[in-house]
Amino acid sequence: MTGRTLCIEDLIDEGKMGKRHYLIILLCGLVLFVDGFDTQCISYAVPHMAAQWQLKRAELGPLFSAALIGLMVGFLVVSPLSPRIGHKRLMIGSWVVFSLFTLATALATNVSEVIAFRFLAGIGLGGAIPSAIALTSEYSPKRFRATAVMLIYCCYSLGFVASGFVAGALLSRYHWGSVFLVGGVTPLALTYLLWKFLPESIYFALRKGRTDTVEKLLRRHYPTLPNIRGARFVNSTTESDRIGVLGLLGSAERRGTICLWILVFLNLGVFYFIQSWLPTMLHSLKYATDSIVWVTTLTTIGGFCAAFVIGPLMDRTGPYLTLAALYLGGAASMLWMASSISAEPKVLMCAAFAVGFCVSGGQKGTIALAIHFYPTGLRATGTGWALGMGRLGGILGPLLAGVLYSAQLSIDEIFRIAAAPVLLGAAVTFVMRWIYSESKRTEAAVM
Template identity: 50%
Template sequence: MGSPSIDVADIIERQRINGRQYLIVLLCALLMFLDGFDTQAVSYIVPVLAKTWHLPREILGSIFSAALVGLMVGYLAISPLSGRFGHKRMMVFSTVFFAIFTLLTVFATNVTELIGLRFLTGIGLGAAAPSAVALTCEFAPKRVRSTFVLLVYCGFSLGFVVAGFTSGVLLPAFGWQSLMLAGAVAPLSLTLPLAFMLPESLAFLKKRPQADERIRELVLKVFPSAPIPPGSGFILEDEGQSRASVAALFRGRTSVGTLLLWGVFFLNLAEFYFLQSWLPTMLTGLNYPAATVVWVTALPTIAGVISALPLGLAMDRVGPYVTLTAMYAAGCLFMFMVASTFAAPVWLLMIAVFCAGFCISGGQKSVIALAAIYYPSSLRSTGVGWALGIGRLGGIAGPLIVGVMYSAHWTPAEVFRVAALPVLVAGCAVFLMGRLSGSPHEMEARRVPG
């Protein structure tokens, strides 16, 4: 008599969510927190360096975009290697990698060194995020998968917020190097918890010797009460799907959706990094007090954190396409509102920026959750990684385009009015993607092997 075959996805769906699953979410969220801290910290040191190193306006956009170029390389070239080495190893290696180059940034003496080190740091940051999302999804039941991914990306937003307030404490007292030093020490301290407390990817274990026994040990570690007899074989979610190559994203039902998804990522990240990179410089140029600059710049990411739970629940219950279409339409209106409040009382500006951030920062996390549930598990890391990588082209382009506009003496209000339109385009793309993909139930039905 053959060994029984057990569907791991069925175990995950039937078991109650437990502390081990929450620990996976927490560790992945901490990694994304450090990713966000490192990414945003440069926005606060650039105004200091501009004065200290006498940098022209034209070079500032290149500094902002250097790490984003590295992020794109990490997403597109490095993160697909997780299929060979496993998500856990990829996360540990990437964390050490970006920590080392952030530490070396402390010793930069000119803008060329700074741009080069930020590019290398970005490669490590970009390699870590897709594996964090994919590993979270592997151990999350479908009913809360979007919520879990959004919670992980809350860490990214919190990193942005904490970078702002930490800069307000460290920069005046210890100089710009102190912020980079903090951004290096923290990820190094996280590597041991990642190495010893995270489970390995089930899909990776399936390719290893004695795969079924390894999977049984891991599943019982995460779900101690699961009824799994010795000698069982295991079936993984979407195990029969094609290998995780970028070409596989354009086979079958995911082809057109992939192009639309890439467009949404591009536009959303262009808006997000425009806000986070240029708001401090714009507000400083309008002579707002330093404390106000920190608070207003932090508001989009604070709003993004607050948005995670309601948007995750709406995506799981109402549907991802309806939720994101409505959110982007509202985001367009709020960007116009920001453009109208630069000369208004500060509290009005803060409300407008908060609402715009709810839609744009929240949209960034939501569209990652959409990608995670759109692709089958065999394509998930590659699909999310390539979407983020293409999105980083927008993240690079956004600050550079605004830099050109700012150098041409466009006012902040004029920049925000133009920036409102791509948000509406992103909403239209999500709407079309939903029309082509059908309902979430139809999506799941297409994944069930016939």
């Protein structure tokens, strides 16, 4: 093969999945696990903060949203540094920043400190997550790529579940800072595993002209490839206008990018409203602590189960119809939740599972749609910016819910209002399907 030009994407797509690939999925999944744990633990800690510092309802919103604002900054500002630094270095550096400021949160003595530390921790986590997704996608063959990303997003859901059980075990005995102590020490202890076992991006090595490193990484992760010694490696994305943020708004992807941003914005707005406010709302209705934990956790379990259904359906029936049906189901389940909010705990738990299946499952499905939609050169940037725009919805969702809650709207009314953006998400998915089906028909007619 000496002197031949080989496309890295083709080599990866022809390769077989092995132990090293599953280790990458596991380690990148840990980053998403910590994201899920961190996102949910604040929901359990806020009622205890409110009791300690005598906070009013209107003062709770910033506690929920501080880390989400930091996440958005991390997605939009820090993650684009990966072409210069490399996914591995950026991920680990951001991971350490997150861990340290999460530990600082555990030691906070007032609301302002909690908000500041949560914001800074969010920036760190926001810098790590896109690189974890990009690295997982990069080393996965095309036939397994969406499944790999769905698997690491299952770790995100597991982080939510673990947060509920850890909070249930700690908050009844210890100070609210104990959950942040666990949330900071655990990732810090795992930093060595990330540094030791995660590979650097093949494309980063290619951009830096490190041909020997590219060859070494390919041989290590795809040992069944034919002899590639001395080959010239290229990336299939060669046009500069197809790489980076500006590429997202090019003529081919502009409308789809806008649709994806709207979808993730709507989904995460509702998702974070549920995860942030549901424990507090149920607490105000005098539900037992164990019931509150189970209802909230079941929304996450529903999303976890959805991942194993959505992936095969998207492969068989296409991503658009599957996702649109999921959003329609989400609107119906939100209405069911509204009618069950004062019902028996078992009924409420069933409704919570359905909400999680459709809303949390819709989050995973939307990211899978982004992977399906964007070409290789835009996939990491497109996913990162979609998540960044989604976090804007995640910031505004809890804040708007706080305004409605402070205005003395009933909890069932708030859930009925929240069904509207989920229904709108179904409409946007249908529009995106129509746009790109029409584009394909136009291209076929021209040919």
